[in-house]
Amino acid sequence: MAERTRFDLSPDELPTAWFNIMPAIVQAGLQPLPPLHPGTHEPVTPDLLAPLFPMALIEQEVSTEEWIDIPGAVLDIYRLWRTTPLYRATRLEQALQTPARIYFKYEGTSAPGSHKPNTAVAQAYYNKEAGVRRLATETGAGQWGSALAMACRFFDLECLVYMVKASYEQKPYRRVFMETFGAEVIPSPSSTTNAGKTILEAHPDSTGSLGIAISEAIEIAATNEDTNYSLGSVLNHVLLHQSVIGLEAKRQMELAGERPDVVVGCVGGGSNYSGLAYPFMADRLRGVSPDMRFLATEPAACPTLTKGRFAWDFGDTGKMTPLLPMYTLGHDFVPAPVHAGGLRYHGDAPSLSLLVRDGHMEAAAYSQNAVFEAALQFAHAQGIVPAPESAHAIRGAIDEAVAAREAGEERVILLGLSGHGDFDMQAYDDYLNGRLPEVEFRQEDLDESMAGVPEVSFGG
Amino acid sequence: MAERTRFDLSPDELPTAWFNIMPAIVQAGLQPLPPLHPGTHEPVTPDLLAPLFPMALIEQEVSTEEWIDIPGAVLDIYRLWRTTPLYRATRLEQALQTPARIYFKYEGTSAPGSHKPNTAVAQAYYNKEAGVRRLATETGAGQWGSALAMACRFFDLECLVYMVKASYEQKPYRRVFMETFGAEVIPSPSSTTNAGKTILEAHPDSTGSLGIAISEAIEIAATNEDTNYSLGSVLNHVLLHQSVIGLEAKRQMELAGERPDVVVGCVGGGSNYSGLAYPFMADRLRGVSPDMRFLATEPAACPTLTKGRFAWDFGDTGKMTPLLPMYTLGHDFVPAPVHAGGLRYHGDAPSLSLLVRDGHMEAAAYSQNAVFEAALQFAHAQGIVPAPESAHAIRGAIDEAVAAREAGEERVILLGLSGHGDFDMQAYDDYLNGRLPEVEFRQEDLDESMAGVPEVSFGG
Numbered sequence: 001m002a003e004r005t006r007f008d009l010s011p012d013e014l015p016t017a018w019f020n021i022m023p024a025i026v027q028a029g030l031q032p033l034p035p036l037h038p039g040t041h042e043p044v045t046p047d048l049l050a051p052l053f054p055m056a057l058i059e060q061e062v063s064t065e066e067w068i069d070i071p072g073a074v075l076d077i078y079r080l081w082r083t084t085p086l087y088r089a090t091r092l093e094q095a096l097q098t099p100a101r102i103y104f105k106y107e108g109t110s111a112p113g114s115h116k117p118n119t120a121v122a123q124a125y126y127n128k129e130a131g132v133r134r135l136a137t138e139t140g141a142g143q144w145g146s147a148l149a150m151a152c153r154f155f156d157l158e159c160l161v162y163m164v165k166a167s168y169e170q171k172p173y174r175r176v177f178m179e180t181f182g183a184e185v186i187p188s189p190s191s192t193t194n195a196g197k198t199i200l201e202a203h204p205d206s207t208g209s210l211g212i213a214i215s216e217a218i219e220i221a222a223t224n225e226d227t228n229y230s231l232g233s234v235l236n237h238v239l240l241h242q243s244v245i246g247l248e249a250k251r252q253m254e255l256a257g258e259r260p261d262v263v264v265g266c267v268g269g270g271s272n273y274s275g276l277a278y279p280f281m282a283d284r285l286r287g288v289s290p291d292m293r294f295l296a297t298e299p300a301a302c303p304t305l306t307k308g309r310f311a312w313d314f315g316d317t318g319k320m321t322p323l324l325p326m327y328t329l330g331h332d333f334v335p336a337p338v339h340a341g342g343l344r345y346h347g348d349a350p351s352l353s354l355l356v357r358d359g360h361m362e363a364a365a366y367s368q369n370a371v372f373e374a375a376l377q378f379a380h381a382q383g384i385v386p387a388p389e390s391a392h393a394i395r396g397a398i399d400e401a402v403a404a405r406e407a408g409e410e411r412v413i414l415l416g417l418s419g420h421g422d423f424d425m426q427a428y429d430d431y432l433n434g435r436l437p438e439v440e441f442r443q444e445d446l447d448e449s450m451a452g453v454p455e456v457s458f459g460g
Numbered sequence: 461m462a463e464r465t466r467f468d469l470s471p472d473e474l475p476t477a478w479f480n481i482m483p484a485i486v487q488a489g490l491q492p493l494p495p496l497h498p499g500t501h502e503p504v505t506p507d508l509l510a511p512l513f514p515m516a517l518i519e520q521e522v523s524t525e526e527w528i529d530i531p532g533a534v535l536d537i538y539r540l541w542r543t544t545p546l547y548r549a550t551r552l553e554q555a556l557q558t559p560a561r562i563y564f565k566y567e568g569t570s571a572p573g574s575h576k577p578n579t580a581v582a583q584a585y586y587n588k589e590a591g592v593r594r595l596a597t598e599t600g601a602g603q604w605g606s607a608l609a610m611a612c613r614f615f616d617l618e619c620l621v622y623m624v625k626a627s628y629e630q631k632p633y634r635r636v637f638m639e640t641f642g643a644e645v646i647p648s649p650s651s652t653t654n655a656g657k658t659i660l661e662a663h664p665d666s667t668g669s670l671g672i673a674i675s676e677a678i679e680i681a682a683t684n685e686d687t688n689y690s691l692g693s694v695l696n697h698v699l700l701h702q703s704v705i706g707l708e709a710k711r712q713m714e715l716a717g718e719r720p721d722v723v724v725g726c727v728g729g730g731s732n733y734s735g736l737a738y739p740f741m742a743d744r745l746r747g748v749s750p751d752m753r754f755l756a757t758e759p760a761a762c763p764t765l766t767k768g769r770f771a772w773d774f775g776d777t778g779k780m781t782p783l784l785p786m787y788t789l790g791h792d793f794v795p796a797p798v799h800a801g802g803l804r805y806h807g808d809a810p811s812l813s814l815l816v817r818d819g820h821m822e823a824a825a826y827s828q829n830a831v832f833e834a835a836l837q838f839a840h841a842q843g844i845v846p847a848p849e850s851a852h853a854i855r856g857a858i859d860e861a862v863a864a865r866e867a868g869e870e871r872v873i874l875l876g877l878s879g880h881g882d883f884d885m886q887a888y889d890d891y892l893n894g895r896l897p898e899v900e901f902r903q904e905d906l907d908e909s910m911a912g913v914p915e916v917s918f919g920g
Contacts, residue, residue, distance in 0.1 A: 008471070011465075113882070
């Protein structure tokens with residue numbers, strides 16, 4: 001009989017509680033820093049977030065509980081595509097002639113094609129429970145907007161999506177996907193908000209950024225009683241919901257009889273990678289697997305973890321969010337238009353930033369052509385054409401596998417494959433025809449991009 | 461605990477042999493008719509097909525064996541995405557307020573997003589074994605070309621795809637998907653073949669058809685020693701390879717503790733639907749399930765089974781294929797450009813045509829807007845945005861569920877969901893904006909469209 005290459009869980013093994021990394025982080029002696037009020041620089045209190053989020057999500061945002069039950073209505077939706085498969089990539093291993101064993105957890109089997117529905121469904125549920133009528137959000141490449149559009153439809157909420165104008169124009173089919181689920185999609189910057197108008201006055205031809213689109217969505221939520229805001233990454237409660245990825249993967253690796261030596265993922269705001277990594281990271285923090293390595297990957301054009309600074313910074317361009325303690329390139333930074341739109345964000349999740357800063361997680365940045373080279377190598381071996389975002393993780397995993405070959409050692413690599421590339425064919429066309437520019441953020445430009453970041457003396 | 465909605469097979473339950481319906485058809489007293497030589501009108505002999513297909517596939521084409529072992533190398537590739545999930549669509553049932561129970565077998569989890577790789581991988585394998593260097597084929601909407609491009613890459617074959625020009629221009633991302641796997645894609649009609657040149661001389665602005673593209677691909681295969689031809693539907697060996705769908709579904713329905721009352725699918729050439737239906741059909745033909753119903757669905761713009769005639773006709777416009785005994789609208793017929801490109805074919809598989817003619821299978825045709833209405837109803841309930849082709853089957857299943865509600869009776873519906881609609885967003889955009897014309901083939905035009913079909917007196 002052939003060696004097993006797929007490790008499925010039974011429907012009964014769908015996780016019924018989300019995993020919160022914060023207790024393990026505190027127990028390990030790391031010191032999480034609070035988000036700060038942008039005016040007073042004092043830690044934000046839950047009531048400051050109440051105009052934007054339902055109380056249930058605010059409680060999750062600051063929770064010190066390790067496990068939080070998943071509501072039955074959310075589980076019912078998860079069952080439409082979860083549990084997701086974990087595969088061993090034996091054909092890729094053979095192509096690389098590596099003694100490493102590569103496993104990948106694949107989140108592309110959800111309808112929107114990525115991990116994003118894991119939190120979109122939960123957020124829509126809690127907002128519906130709180131009596132909210134509409135959710136406003138932003139989207140870059142469109143993965144997040146697609147997921148929230150679907151989730152809102154399931155819970156009979158209206159959905160308003162500010163889509164970065166460059167993506168709105170380049171990826172009309174992502175817009176249509178959202179509209180198929182009834183969402184309203186507006187190119188950002190727009191004249192529907194003051195934040196948008198301000199940008200348009202200064203830069204009439206602005207093609208937008210995630211930071212601008214966030215400002216627009218927050219403004220709508222803050223000024224409309226019946227509308228809440230929804231964020232697709234960065235915040236604790238978002239990362240919490242994504243933990244189903246890693247909880248499943250942990251059981252699946254046990255089924256495979258393996259323990260990963262290194263867990264690799266891509267990081268835009270950090271939610272897909274933390275979702276996979278944190279259930280394993282807890283074992284590292286608690287000394288169960290002290291040698292397990294964690295590798296976060298990102299684009300060289302937006303190298304938040306590898307070239308940014310750890311600072312309190314805004315999550316958006318319009319400076320409407322609290323100050324978050326994180327690695328950042330500066331909230332005014334507009335990354336070059338690389339195709340991995342989901343990784344073009346100036347900051348990263350505070351918990352993930354802390355783990356990198358304190359040495360529990362490594363980070364690496366790759367240029368576009370190296371990323372697409374890895375994507376094609378993966379597709380040709382395993383059949384799946386990955387999202388450009390996910391291809392960063394593949395680049396990292398392949399580099400690990402090659403290093404194992406060169407060192408002549410076995411290595412168990414767990415790769416987070418966050419989504420497929422069905423909506424990213426323009427990027428592949430550009431790569432195949434040599435049209436992808438190599439863009440790299442230059443370290444010497446950091447002072448300039450960080451110029452607007454406030455000086456914060458909290459706790460100092 | 462929640463009611464189960466997903467019925468997964470273990471990796472060990474992947475079928476290891478394909479199922480051939482022909483013995484059951486013969487045992488039931490039906491009389492399959494042979495394909496005929498276009499010149500002599502005598503039954504074709506295997507050697508006539510040898511310039512196009514490897515002998516292993518020709519043997520499968522005429523096999524009277526019920527089971528044919530799947531080679532290990534093909535199983536290894538199947539395992540990259542198979543077995544595929546079978547779900548119960550409880551949320552759709554609730555939306556329809558029907559006592560019917562709707563199950564769907566979902567083939568959209570393969571990388572190209574449809575059932576097509578089931579035969580593409582097998583065909584690539586046998587051609588590689590026979591020493592072939594390159595495969596030539598045609599594609600309409602692009603599902604088949606995508607699958608063959610992937611399969612050829614896996615077996616290190618070159619792949620040449622003639623893509624119907626209208627699709628080539630409307631769906632550039634399908635072209636890129638094929639190119640990602642290294643295929644060469646040429647818009648058809650082209651000046652690379654005599655068949656193409658002849659069309660272009662008569663109609664310089666021709667946007668092509670599946671029948672024309674088939675002629676081009678066959679000509680390349682017939683005139684190049686190192687190149688074989690590959691067909692994505694219609695022929696017995698193609699239907700055979702698709703039987704993995706129904707073999708899995710049968711076990712999965714057993715897991716669910718159910719026996720379908722009606723099996724519904726969409727039919728272009730017939731491969732996805734026969735793949736699902738034939739393992740169940742054998743039970744009907746053998747009297748195990750004499751009351752089980754089978755419903756084939758098709759577009760009103762190309763209603764081969766509901767308005768065509770049973771006749772010997774060519775499979776292509778250029779009259780290069782043998783004459784196949786099937787329902788046809790005439791090989792010169794060019795269907796209106798409805799979005800379900802995979803269902804725009806003038807003929808249907810001979811075995812499936814026979815089952816319809818002899819009353820073992822029903823057929824229904826739907827207009828575009830009714831089909832997309834069903835597609836959205838499905839997406840809003842189950843999250844999956846279906847391919848326009850698959851949405852025909854959904855229309856049929858919903859009609860069955862509504863009929864069950866109106867009759868006040870339970871009914872178990874098994875729906876074949878052949879693929880997702882990620883590459884069909886233009887169609888959804890057109891539907892959402894009221895731009896889909898209602899096009900219906902008119903029965904009174906049949907004489908004209910059938911004018912070129914030869915009079916055949918074989919066996920009469």
